[in-house]
Amino acid sequence: MTQNIPSIGASTPPKKATRYTVEETEELVMLYVEDPTPENVEYLSQKFVRSKRSIIGKLAKEGVYISTAYKPKYGDKPVTKDQITADIEKLLGIVEGGLEGLSKAHKQVLLDLQNSIKELVETNK
Numbered sequence: 001m002t003q004n005i006p007s008i009g010a011s012t013p014p015k016k017a018t019r020y021t022v023e024e025t026e027e028l029v030m031l032y033v034e035d036p037t038p039e040n041v042e043y044l045s046q047k048f049v050r051s052k053r054s055i056i057g058k059l060a061k062e063g064v065y066i067s068t069a070y071k072p073k074y075g076d077k078p079v080t081k082d083q084i085t086a087d088i089e090k091l092l093g094i095v096e097g098g099l100e101g102l103s104k105a106h107k108q109v110l111l112d113l114q115n116s117i118k119e120l121v122e123t124n125k
Contacts, residue, residue, distance in 0.1 A: 020058055024048060028055070029062050036066045084110040091117045 045052045059065035085103040
C-alpha cells in the first residue's frame with residue numbers, strides 16, 4: 001500500500017489576491033465618503049474581508065482617501081527641520097539657503113537654537 005506523502009519542499013500555493021469588483025469599489029467609496037474616519041476604515045476592512053492597508057490603498061487609488069494628520073508626541077503641529085532652518089535664516093537675516101547644512105542637525109537642537117534666537121531678537125527690540 002502506497003502512502004500519499006507530499007514531496008519535500010512542496011507547499012500550498014499562496015492565496016492569490018482578488019481584485020475589487022466595480023460594484024465593491026463603488027460601495028467602498030460611497031461608504032467611506034460618508035464617514036472618512038479611521039474607525040470607518042476598520043469597519044470597511046471587516047465588511048469587505050480585506051486588510052486595512054488594502055482598503056486604504058484602494059481608497060487612495062480612487063482619490064478619496066484622507067490621511068490622518070501626523071501629530072508629534074507633544075501635540076503641536078509637525079514642523080520639518082527644513083522649516084525650522086528657514087525660520088532661523090529669516091530671524092538672522094540670512095539669504096534663503098544660506099544655512100543649508102544646518103537642517104542635518106538633530107531636530108531638538110534646531111528647536112533650541114530657534115527658541116534662543118527668538119529670545120535674543122525679542123530682548124534686543
